[in-house]
Amino acid sequence: MNWEQLPLGPLQTNCYIISNREKECLVIDPGSEGNKLIQHLQKRGLKPMAVLLTHAHFDHIGAVDDVRNEYKIPVYIHRLEKKWLGNPAKNGSNAFLGQSIAAEDADHLIDEETILNAGSFNCKVLETPGHSPGSISFFFEESGFVVSGDALFAGSIGRTDLPEGNHRQLIKSIHDKLLNLPENTVVLPGHGQDTTIGAEMDSNPFLNGF
Incomplete structure (x- = not known):
């Protein structure tokens, strides 16, 4: 299984495309620029099977409907943020952009x-709240990587x-759910470069002394 990082939108939010040999893929956090x-x-000849959302802040959801409507595929989000997709006050677009960003309701609530099984893909859903109440991470154990959204x-x-x-909840989520993963697990965050669990355990200044 392969992963690809595609930064999108004014905040360069990382959209992740997880693909297999059959050219099927998952699209995680399609934030903008549908x-x-x-x-x-x-161009890659990929066939999306589902859209997965780590959370519903505006910079992670801006192209949800573009992808869903183009490929007629389901969208997954945590139930605590089921109303955020269509609510610009909740997803932050009104406050940060001065304009409304919204998407239709998710097809499946976690x-x-x-x-989580979507097409031929499966991954473990980890509840990692703190950045937002319904933040989740997607752990692809066999392939050795976790999509952490804006948690880590x-x-x-x-x-x-x-x-x-x-x-406090975010720090607890990181320690209880993410830092318990194997140290060689690659972390695919919502912004910036990838890292590993081991590297963050050793040097992340926000996690030292907890």
Whole structure:
């Protein structure tokens, strides 16, 4: 299984394309620039099977409907943010952009840690709240990587000064759910470069001394 990082939009939010040998793929956090993303998928000859969302902030959802409508595929999100997709006040677009970004309701709500099956893909859903109440991470155990959204970054962590953010909860999520993964697990964050669990355990200044 392969992963590809495609930064999109004004905040360069990382969209991840997870593909297999059969050219099927998952699209995780299509944040913006729907036409660019679709053209990229077409150029690669990929067939999307589902859209997965780590959370529903505006910079992660801007191209959700573009991809869903183009490929007629389902969208997955945690149930705690089921109303955020269509609510610019909740997803932050009104406050940060001065314009409304919204998407239709998700097709499937995730309400617990589980194995998510979409097409021929499966991954473990980890609940990692703190940056937002419904933040989740997707762990592809056999391939050795986790898509962490805005929970854990290379040398940093997600901000918690947004509505319903909780710093203590985020630190607990990272320690209990992410740092318990194998140290060689590649971390694919919502912004910036990839890292590993081991590297963040050793040098992330926000996690030392917890």
